[in-house]
Amino acid sequence: MLEAGDGVVTAAHRPRITGVGTAVPPASYSQQDVLDAFAISDPKITSVFRNSAIDRRHLQLPEPGPDGVRSPETQGDLLDKHKRSAVEMGAEALRACLKRAGADLSDLRHLCCVTSTGFLTPGISALLIRELGIDRHCSRSDIVGMGCNAGLNALNLVAGWSAAHPGELAVLLCTEACSAAYAMDASMRTAVVNSLFGDGAGAIALLSGPQEAAPAEEGPTLLKFASCIIPEAVGAMRYDWDRDLGRFSFYLDPQVPYVVGAHAEIVIDRLLAGTGLRRSDIRHWLVHSGGKKVIDSVVVNLGLTRHDLRHTVGVLRDYGNVSSGSFLFSYERLLDEKAAEPGDYGVLMTMGPGSTLETVLVQW
Numbered sequence: 001m002l003e004a005g006d007g008v009v010t011a012a013h014r015p016r017i018t019g020v021g022t023a024v025p026p027a028s029y030s031q032q033d034v035l036d037a038f039a040i041s042d043p044k045i046t047s048v049f050r051n052s053a054i055d056r057r058h059l060q061l062p063e064p065g066p067d068g069v070r071s072p073e074t075q076g077d078l079l080d081k082h083k084r085s086a087v088e089m090g091a092e093a094l095r096a097c098l099k100r101a102g103a104d105l106s107d108l109r110h111l112c113c114v115t116s117t118g119f120l121t122p123g124i125s126a127l128l129i130r131e132l133g134i135d136r137h138c139s140r141s142d143i144v145g146m147g148c149n150a151g152l153n154a155l156n157l158v159a160g161w162s163a164a165h166p167g168e169l170a171v172l173l174c175t176e177a178c179s180a181a182y183a184m185d186a187s188m189r190t191a192v193v194n195s196l197f198g199d200g201a202g203a204i205a206l207l208s209g210p211q212e213a214a215p216a217e218e219g220p221t222l223l224k225f226a227s228c229i230i231p232e233a234v235g236a237m238r239y240d241w242d243r244d245l246g247r248f249s250f251y252l253d254p255q256v257p258y259v260v261g262a263h264a265e266i267v268i269d270r271l272l273a274g275t276g277l278r279r280s281d282i283r284h285w286l287v288h289s290g291g292k293k294v295i296d297s298v299v300v301n302l303g304l305t306r307h308d309l310r311h312t313v314g315v316l317r318d319y320g321n322v323s324s325g326s327f328l329f330s331y332e333r334l335l336d337e338k339a340a341e342p343g344d345y346g347v348l349m350t351m352g353p354g355s356t357l358e359t360v361l362v363q364w
Contacts (some may be wrong), residue, residue, distance in 0.1 A: 015162035017219030017362070018169075019101025019205035019302045020332045023056035024198070024319065025085065031195065037061050037070055038194060044190040053292040053313070057198030057320035059179040060085055071124035075247045082118025083182035087127050089201035090175035093325075094128065097203035103169055105134050110170040112141045116239065117177045124175060147237060148288055149352030150174070151202075151324040152360055153280065156225045158206055166209035174325035175201035181239065181250060193250040196291055198320030202328025220346060220362035226271035226312045232326045233259050234356040260290070260351045261297025267357045268302060268347065271326070277345060284334060284346035285309055289316035290324040294351065311337075324350070340364045 028036070031049040034057070040046060060081060062070045073081070092111065098104060112136065113124040120127070123142030128134065139161075151174045158172045160351055178197035182190075206222075236253035253259075259342045268279065285308045295312055297305065306313065311330040315322075319329060327348050334340060344364045351357045 002124045009052075010287050013163040013166045013208040014221045015159045015170075015206040015208040016221050017204055017218070017331075018207045019097045019099070019103065020097070020098025020203065020328055020335065021093045021100060022200065022202045022325070022332055023089045023096065024322075025060050025089065026058075027060065028056050028058050029061070030056050034059070034061075034194065039069070040191070043093055043190060048188075048191050049195040051292070052195050053316055054196070054320050055317050056175040058327060059199055060177065061179060061182075071350055078180045078247070079118050082115075082177045083120055083127070085180065086115055086118065086124055086175040086178035086201070089177070089199065090124060090128055090173050090203075091132055093175065093201040093203040094132070094171060094173055095169060097173075101169070101205040101207075103205065105132055107169045108134055108138055108171060109165065109168040110139045110141075110158065110161050112143065112154050112161075112170070112172045114143045114146070114154045114172070114174040115176055116142060116145050116147050116150060116323060117181045119144060124173075125197050128173075145239070146324070147239070147328065147354075148290060148321070148323045149350040149354065149356045149358045151327055152225070152264070152348060152350045152358035154324075155204070155222075156358075156361060159222050159225075162206040162208045167207070170206045171203055172206070173201065173203040174323070174328060176323035178321075178323060179195065180249065189251060190249060192254075194254050196252075196321045197250075198322050200319055200322035200325055200329065202322075202325030202332070204328055204331070220344075220364045222360055224271060224275065224361045226267055226359045228267035228270070228357045230259060230263055230265055237353040237356050239353075244343035256355065257291065257293035257297045259355060260294060260357065261301045263357055264298050264301045264349070267359050271347065271359045271361055277361075279303065281345055282347050283344045284340060285312075285326050286330040286334060286346065286348045286351040287312045288352075289313075289321055289330065291317070292297060292349055298349070300319070324352075326350070
């Protein structure tokens, strides 16, 4: 029996997921395409790309010049790209989400926007309200810089808003223009990033209130959240200033997958504590597509199968790591598969800088 407190969402108005939508830029690149675009031939670096378990990614790379060379973009150019792309992808994902939820822009009462691939003031929520003509009285929030785990951090907060405003529609939007954070060089530090991340946006709609108010194609109810930060690994994943390049760039420690995997069991045990559930009772696992080694580490440490994480693996293969929105791409695939049945339990998990793991328990 779930009781209030310790991450449990209040039973009276537990939010339900009523829609999801995703969007990507039109241009898609194979790993070899990206190697060619960056003119990378170092065998050590090319092996990182070829062993990534990624087939294609959607990216917005600079156009080749007359000599066929793609010139590095300035930090200002990258920030402009982030603003343009995050808003365009975000608008498309938001519309798709509302359509699936059977709602219109006029129904939106709270919009929370998440991004880590650029900094804007005013934030993406304000830009989208202007761009789409959303009601100026729509409340909004922006979460910037938390990284790949931020989607579930934000979902926790939006779930609280939804529970406090029964019958009012809230949408969480994660929009990440990862190619606006690319450094065009042949170093091993940037090779890890350039081989992994893709551009994409995902949106998810929440509604709490009486069950009879739920749409026909209702998603799961959010039951409980649990988090785990690893303070000793605070510098393992970061986006900071590269003095040599004169711009921001990502850094991922090679040990990140193993550190995260070793803590996956801790956070899942906390999530299930007091629920009467065991891991074997969880039918659907939707884990952030953080990379091949991250996925393998989670599989091993939680005793899961590749089938359990088939959507996570598929999203990584087809889109790469799309940062905070990755888990929404997996959730969309699960819905399209129509494998979830009433009463099924599921776990959504993200991980990112901090180093941090975020989880939520849901039930259909």
